[in-house]
Each structure stands twice: as C-alpha cells, then as structure tokens.
Amino acid sequence: MFVRITTDRRPQPNTLDEFGLAGTFNRIIGLSEFKYRKDTEIFGEKEPAVYVYQVKHGAVRSYKLLSDGRRQIAAFHLVGDIFGIENGNTHRFTAEAVVETVARLIKRESIQLVAARDAVVSHNLLSMTTRNLEHAENHMLLLGRKTAVERVAAFLLEMDCRTGADNVSLPMTRRDIADYLGLTLETVSRVLSSLRKAGVLTFLDGDQREIMLNDRSRLADFDRQEPARP
Amino acid sequence: MFVRITTDRRPQPNTLDEFGLAGTFNRIIGLSEFKYRKDTEIFGEKEPAVYVYQVKHGAVRSYKLLSDGRRQIAAFHLVGDIFGIENGNTHRFTAEAVVETVARLIKRESIQLVAARDAVVSHNLLSMTTRNLEHAENHMLLLGRKTAVERVAAFLLEMDCRTGADNVSLPMTRRDIADYLGLTLETVSRVLSSLRKAGVLTFLDGDQREIMLNDRSRLADFDRQEPARP
DNA sequence: CGAAATCTTGATTGAATTCAATCTAAGTGG
DNA sequence: CCACTTAGATTGAATTCAATCAAGATTTCG
Structure with missing residues (x-):
C-alpha cells in the first residue's frame, strides 16, 4: 500500500513559470547555464547578488556558518527550484553544489526591471519568497522542538x-x-x-x-x- | 562604557512607512484599532487571513504547535512591527497578545488592491517579507546549532x-x-x-x-x- | 588494488531536560 | 492591612537524549 501522505510542506516547485516568465521572458533576458562540480561554491554569504539561479540538474545546499565552523543548512534546492533570490544586494547564504549541478542563471536586475512594471511578476516574486518563509517557519519548529x-x-x-x-x-x-x-x-x-x-x-x-x-x-x-x- | 553593538539582525522596524503608505493611504482605507487582553488570541493558525496588524502598544507572540503541545514561537512582535501578513488566504501561525496590546488593523484585500497597482507598495511588501525571511534564517542557525x-x-x-x-x-x-x-x-x-x-x-x-x-x-x-x- | 571518504555501530560523556522543591511577586478577599 | 492564594521564577538533583569519542565496515575513486 503506497499511500501518499499529504503534508503541510508543499513540494516547493518554484518553477520558472511561477515568475510568470515562461515564453517570451526567456528570450528577452537571455538565460545562460552553468555547470558546477561537486562541492564547489556557487555564491558565498555576503557576496553581491548578481544572479538568481534555477537548478536544472543536480542539487544545491545553502547554509550559514558560525565562526567555529558549526553549519546550519537552511535548505536543499532540487531540480526546478529557484534559489539565490535576494531583496538586498548581497546573498545571505553560501550556496554549494551537493553533486555535479547545472543551473540556469538569470540576471537579478532584469527580474527587478520586469517586476517593477509587471504586477503579475511582482506578485509571483512575493509568493515565492513567502513559500521560502513558510518552509523556514516549519523548519524552525523542527529545529526547536522535534x-x-x-x-x-x-x-x-x-x-x-x-x-x-x-x-x-x-x-x-x-x-x-x-x-x-x-x-x-x-x-x-x-x-x-x-x-x-x-x-x-x-x-x-x-x-x-x-x-x-x-x-x-x-x-x-x-x-x-x-x-x-x- | 555602553558600547552599542551592531549585529546582523536588524531592528526590524517594519513601520507603516515601509509600505509606502504613510499619509494619504491611511485615510483611504480607514485604519481601525483593537485592544487585546493579555494572553488572548489575535488570530489562529489556519484561520482565514482578513487583516494585517501593526502593534501600537504591547507585544505579540506568533507560534506553531505540535499535537502534544510543544510550542515554537517564531517571532515576537513589538511596538511598530507589522504581523499577520500572508500571501495565501490563511494564517500560518497563531498570534497572541503577550501583554495587553493595542493593534491597528488593516484589511488585507485593500493592501493587495494597492499593491497590484503601485509598484512601490508591492516592492515594500516584498521587502518586508524578505526581512521576515532573513530573521527566520538567522533563527534557524540559532535553533539548529547554538x-x-x-x-x-x-x-x-x-x-x-x-x-x-x-x-x-x-x-x-x-x-x-x-x-x-x-x-x-x-x-x-x-x-x-x-x-x-x-x-x-x-x-x-x-x-x-x-x-x-x-x-x-x-x-x-x-x-x-x-x-x-x- | 589501495587509499580516502563516507557510513555504521559501540561505548562513554555531557548539556540540557525533567522532576521536585522553594522562593518571590502580585493579587484577592476578609 | 494582612493572611492566603496563585503564577512565575529560581535552584537543586536525577535523568536522558543526543553528542562525542573511537573503532570498524563499506563505498568510491584514482
């Protein structure tokens, strides 16, 4: 009996379509792809945030460190997930490839440009951030009390x-x-x-x-x- | 020697101005205020989200529970803080007054209405959510590794x-x-x-x-x- | 194959929890 | 106003769950 359990945690699809960007948008900003070898850094904490990334293949971990090396991984990003999306100008995490990973890169400023004009894109941006927040909230419960x-x-x-x-x-x-x-x-x-x-x-x-x-x-x-x- | 330490955690001002709403906006949607006695519920988890709240006086805790009563408080909301802002239609937390608390109530739909037309408001909404996310991320590090x-x-x-x-x-x-x-x-x-x-x-x-x-x-x-x- | 990395398992320790009294402050009502 | 109650805070002792320390086992990879 393989009964699939429905949990509060969503599958977090975070596909590009969520931006409301499928179709024309891809052509406008010109997506590029990049391959990262296992255990290599994609971006570092406090680095300027230039790109937003989508996992095409592989898996990514994003984490924070304490000064003595203790590490807290906040999320794993799997195929289809978008990560590295920041509101400020710097990344709040380090992101590394867990295995060999291919990611699509999107210039952050081009998203912001579109978002400033298109309410749908802007709404999807908010809704993606909210989904991340929701995940973080559930994870706090796990870390604090389970x-x-x-x-x-x-x-x-x-x-x-x-x-x-x-x-x-x-x-x-x-x-x-x-x-x-x-x-x-x-x-x-x-x-x-x-x-x-x-x-x-x-x-x-x-x-x-x-x-x-x-x-x-x-x-x-x-x-x-x-x-x-x- | 009272040297004030600057930390990564921001003061989280979350004032109304952050909505870009000061001035005229207040008049347009008509703010109402409400008083909550100590330890009373402001809204419950999974309840429909009708209002967004701003602490005028007092303090609020928002939390999640496990079935056996274990509780994780995700945040305290102090004077000036805005809370209960959701992207979906239901609250993801229970919010309770820590002490006697006065809150301003704003209809959620009226914010969404303005956000849909005004890019500045929409941007501020995103930026507030991002600040909440940032707090949650730091708190995960604390809960998981400190x-x-x-x-x-x-x-x-x-x-x-x-x-x-x-x-x-x-x-x-x-x-x-x-x-x-x-x-x-x-x-x-x-x-x-x-x-x-x-x-x-x-x-x-x-x-x-x-x-x-x-x-x-x-x-x-x-x-x-x-x-x-x- | 041999070396290195990762994973498992066992023994022991330890930080925080649980259990159990006080102690203190804030009400309450006679 | 003061005993009496109650909620919250502190402190101590015992316990426990997960961490640490320590081998092995297994897998991966040059």
Whole structure:
C-alpha cells in the first residue's frame, strides 16, 4: 500500500513559470547555464547578488556558518527550484553544489526591471519568497522542538514529497542531512538504521543514498505534525 | 562604557512607512484599532487571513504547535512591527497578545488592491517579507546549532537592538523565551542567573522582566556570530 | 588494488531536560 | 492591612537524549 501522505510542506516547485516568465521572458533576458562540480561554491554569504539561479540538474545546499565552523543548512534546492533570490544586494547564504549541478542563471536586475512594471511578476516574486518563509517557519519548529527521530522522519517525507519519484534519493551526505536537521551525522545514521530495522524503509542497491519508503503513513507517525487548531 | 553593538539582525522596524503608505493611504482605507487582553488570541493558525496588524502598544507572540503541545514561537512582535501578513488566504501561525496590546488593523484585500497597482507598495511588501525571511534564517542557525548560553545571549542582544531603549524590558515569560529559543524555561532561568552572576547583566527593581545590559560586547562574546566568509 | 571518504555501530560523556522543591511577586478577599 | 492564594521564577538533583569519542565496515575513486 503506497499511500501518499499529504503534508503541510508543499513540494516547493518554484518553477520558472511561477515568475510568470515562461515564453517570451526567456528570450528577452537571455538565460545562460552553468555547470558546477561537486562541492564547489556557487555564491558565498555576503557576496553581491548578481544572479538568481534555477537548478536544472543536480542539487544545491545553502547554509550559514558560525565562526567555529558549526553549519546550519537552511535548505536543499532540487531540480526546478529557484534559489539565490535576494531583496538586498548581497546573498545571505553560501550556496554549494551537493553533486555535479547545472543551473540556469538569470540576471537579478532584469527580474527587478520586469517586476517593477509587471504586477503579475511582482506578485509571483512575493509568493515565492513567502513559500521560502513558510518552509523556514516549519523548519524552525523542527529545529526547536522535534526529537531526532521526528526530524529524520520529517526530512524523508519532505524529500519524498518534493522529488515525487517512487524512491527517495538522497544526493547529500549524512553530514549534510545532519547540518540540515540540527543533529550529528552519527545520530542521523543511527535513526536511519533503526527505521530500516523497523521495516519502515529499505536501502536500495546496497546504496545508502537510495531509499525506498515501505510505509509512509507509519513514517508520518514517527513525525508528529502540528494540529489544526490550538 | 555602553558600547552599542551592531549585529546582523536588524531592528526590524517594519513601520507603516515601509509600505509606502504613510499619509494619504491611511485615510483611504480607514485604519481601525483593537485592544487585546493579555494572553488572548489575535488570530489562529489556519484561520482565514482578513487583516494585517501593526502593534501600537504591547507585544505579540506568533507560534506553531505540535499535537502534544510543544510550542515554537517564531517571532515576537513589538511596538511598530507589522504581523499577520500572508500571501495565501490563511494564517500560518497563531498570534497572541503577550501583554495587553493595542493593534491597528488593516484589511488585507485593500493592501493587495494597492499593491497590484503601485509598484512601490508591492516592492515594500516584498521587502518586508524578505526581512521576515532573513530573521527566520538567522533563527534557524540559532535553533539548529547554538548552545543554550549563545541562544540567550543572542536573544538579549536582539531585544536590546530592537527596543533601542537603555534597558531591555522583557514583557514575555521565561516559558515564552524558552519556546522562542528551543529551550526549557529552567534552562533560560539558569543561563540568565549565570549571566547575572558573571556581571554581564542586572535585574532592575528586583523585577525579572527589566534587565540592564552592563557589558554588551561581553554579552556578544557569549554569542558566537557567523563569520564574514566561509 | 589501495587509499580516502563516507557510513555504521559501540561505548562513554555531557548539556540540557525533567522532576521536585522553594522562593518571590502580585493579587484577592476578609 | 494582612493572611492566603496563585503564577512565575529560581535552584537543586536525577535523568536522558543526543553528542562525542573511537573503532570498524563499506563505498568510491584514482
């Protein structure tokens, strides 16, 4: 029984169409593409924000660091996602390619130019930012109040929901997952092992990055989502 | 020596002017005010979003709950702050008055109406949402990767920075602070005590809600902010 | 294949939570 | 005005969940 669970977290499609930009717009500003090797920086925190990016292929992590190297990954950007969109002139994150990644680049100023004239584009820009905010809000709840098991379960369901494929593929390392969930890589590994032993998921091909969710509703039970009303 | 520390976190002024709405706009849509008693709900999660609010007097907490009652406060809204601004039609949080609070109410649809025609208003709307996002991003770092002492220090500096007054007044309870910082109220109390014993801060009037920061730079040392570049 | 990186698992530690009293301040009503 | 109650804050002791420390196991890649 593969019952797909509908969660509060949206798939975050963030496709270009959301800009209201499909069609003519692409031609106007001339999209360029760029390939990033695994673990290379796409842009750094506090760098001037020149481009907005869309993941064509691969995966991206954006994160902040503390002075002693502690890292918090705020989001993973998967195929189709738009990232690096800033209101100020500088990036608030560092973005790195998790695996070899191809991204489309759009000049930030050209978007702003269109947004200033076109209310639809401007509205879509706001709605994309709001979606990011919504994700951040849910993630605060996870980081502030959820247990290790709940965090990992929520992460798997989020990835499952976003990729849409039958199996969940995790291009990122255990350390990346840990830094996204506010845990250590050992804890992530232990929780995944226990979920595997509990029969909730299976590692495919003996690959630890490719996971089959055997029972999404039971996995959802491991996560304890918010109630409708207080 | 009261050296004011400039941090990454902005004071979040979020004044009405940011809408580009001062002056005529106020007259056009007719602002109304409302008073909320301590601990009463202003709006609930998943309720339809009819109004946008601005704190005139008092303080507001907005939070999410898990089914078993665990609570994560995402933000405190102080005098001047605008909150309850949503892109979708429903609120993503519950908002409650921390103390007796007066808020200005603005019909959401009238803002949207103006935003659709006026690029400046629309831009300010985006910029306010981005500022909220920025706050959420910093808070994720705090919740995911900072120690108890760092969290409390960061909180005090944030409140100090936002209120701007000489002393920090904390209208919220220790439990509220704990639920904002992802800690327990006991831990918050212990850390505040230890900071007091260390001479970094002083409780005024024997009131535990009114605090003087004796040494902001030493307090900042207790927090370990992010570095400029990775 | 051998080396390096990543992942898993076990043992131990530790920071923060939980449990349990006080303590203090603010009401309340006789 | 003062006992009495209540809510909130502090402090201490015990517990626990996840972190840290430490090997191995497995995978990846030159």
